Amino acid sequence: MTKKSKSSALHNIEGVSQSEITNASSITKIQQKRKAKPSTQELIAQILKGNITALSRAITLIESSNSKHLQQASDIIKGCLQHTNASVRIGITGVPGVGKSTFIEAFGMHLTSIGKKVAVLAVDPSSSLSKGSILGDKTRMEDLVKNENAFIRPSPSGTSLGGVARKTRETIMLCEAAGFDTILIETVGVGQSETAVHSMVDFFLLLKLAGAGDELQGIKRGIIEMADAIAINKADGDNLKAAKLAKVEFNRALHLYPLKDSEWQPKVMLCSALKHEGIEDIWVMIQSYVAHSKANHYFDYNRKEQSKFWLIQTIEDRLKSRFFNHPEIKEALKTQLQLIEDGKTTPFVAAEYLLSLKN
Numbered sequence: 001m002t003k004k005s006k007s008s009a010l011h012n013i014e015g016v017s018q019s020e021i022t023n024a025s026s027i028t029k030i031q032q033k034r035k036a037k038p039s040t041q042e043l044i045a046q047i048l049k050g051n052i053t054a055l056s057r058a059i060t061l062i063e064s065s066n067s068k069h070l071q072q073a074s075d076i077i078k079g080c081l082q083h084t085n086a087s088v089r090i091g092i093t094g095v096p097g098v099g100k101s102t103f104i105e106a107f108g109m110h111l112t113s114i115g116k117k118v119a120v121l122a123v124d125p126s127s128s129l130s131k132g133s134i135l136g137d138k139t140r141m142e143d144l145v146k147n148e149n150a151f152i153r154p155s156p157s158g159t160s161l162g163g164v165a166r167k168t169r170e171t172i173m174l175c176e177a178a179g180f181d182t183i184l185i186e187t188v189g190v191g192q193s194e195t196a197v198h199s200m201v202d203f204f205l206l207l208k209l210a211g212a213g214d215e216l217q218g219i220k221r222g223i224i225e226m227a228d229a230i231a232i233n234k235a236d237g238d239n240l241k242a243a244k245l246a247k248v249e250f251n252r253a254l255h256l257y258p259l260k261d262s263e264w265q266p267k268v269m270l271c272s273a274l275k276h277e278g279i280e281d282i283w284v285m286i287q288s289y290v291a292h293s294k295a296n297h298y299f300d301y302n303r304k305e306q307s308k309f310w311l312i313q314t315i316e317d318r319l320k321s322r323f324f325n326h327p328e329i330k331e332a333l334k335t336q337l338q339l340i341e342d343g344k345t346t347p348f349v350a351a352e353y354l355l356s357l358k359n
């Protein structure tokens with residue numbers, strides 16, 4: 001008997017074949033690998049080296065609702081904090097169909113072609129319901145998604161805008177720590193989400209179409225006020241003439257608004273995201289904004305103001321979720337809601353009572 005057949009005979013005596021043993025040991029290895037989740041320190045070290053797997057893992061922790069994960073996420077953010085500021089954060093908004101995805105694809109490809117590292121994030125509170133109306137479908141950014149200097153992360157799901165915004169803001173910090181120097185944050189031009197995005201970016205770009213009235217485009221006056229630039233997209237083919245006219249009109253309209261705190265006069269640009277035209281000019285304009293706002297110190301001032309704002313927001317969010325998730329409150333709330341239904345209490349008395357409970 002050869003050595004080999006001897007050993008398999010031995011295993012067979014014990015009723016376990018060689019192949020079963022090999023399978024079992026590889027399964028154990030896989031299981032060990034799965035269990036061996038990287039430690040917080042390992043994740044921080046890997047993120048700082050620009051490791052995308054570690055970055056994605058940390059973002060998943062940020063997005064989790066498990067309190068252990070949140071604690072780990074918070075430690076990772078702390079570990080990355082001092083590496084987060086060397087970037088430009090750009091918010092991009094516009095109604096569905098205006099060409100946001102097409103624009104981000106073209107803009108992102110341009111940025112990576114000049115050596116930038118681009119992270120694309122989104123704030124879309126509806127995405128948990130609609131399964132990601134923006135950025136969810138990555139095929140809309142075919143080239144960027146394959147680009148090794150780009151990182152695309154769809155909107156986190158969350159029940160509230162506050163929750164989604166917090167997660168996105170923390171994700172920005174991690175992306176910056178991982179070496180991404182240009183952060184693009186997409187949001188839809190309806191609802192409150194652009195206010196949230198405006199308060200986490202350095203530059204806010206509004207995409208518009210020529211020839212459609214503001215009402216048609218669902219754009220509220222407040223959004224125009226927030227914009228540092230309006231890019232009239234689809235300025236190509238038969239649409240070019242109308243786009244040029246719209247540029248004149250928007251320029252005139254923008255001059256009627258009071259000067260911004262940044263002392264930057266918002267610009268109106270033309271572009272064709274589809275044909276990659278005007279994209280480079282938009283980047284040049286954003287760079288001149290950055291130079292302008294750094295020179296007059298608005299850039300740093302604004303980031304600090306934003307951080308203060310998010311501190312208060314985070315406290316509000318945490319207090320709210322701690323309150324509503326407390327088992328005693330949950331029960332008592334049900335009772336109080338029923339009492340209101342039965343006309344036996346008032347909202348104010350009920351609220352006083354619930355707030356007075358220990359939690």
Ligand code: GDP
Nearest residue numbers: 095096097098099100101102233234272273274
């Ligand atoms: P989003 O909903 O704002 O993300 O818009 P998309 O990027 O998905 O674009 C909506 C449609 O407009 C798609 O069919 C695009 O091909 C088209 N589109 C986007 N940008 C341009 C452009 O610059 N010119 C033209 N002609 N079509 C465009």
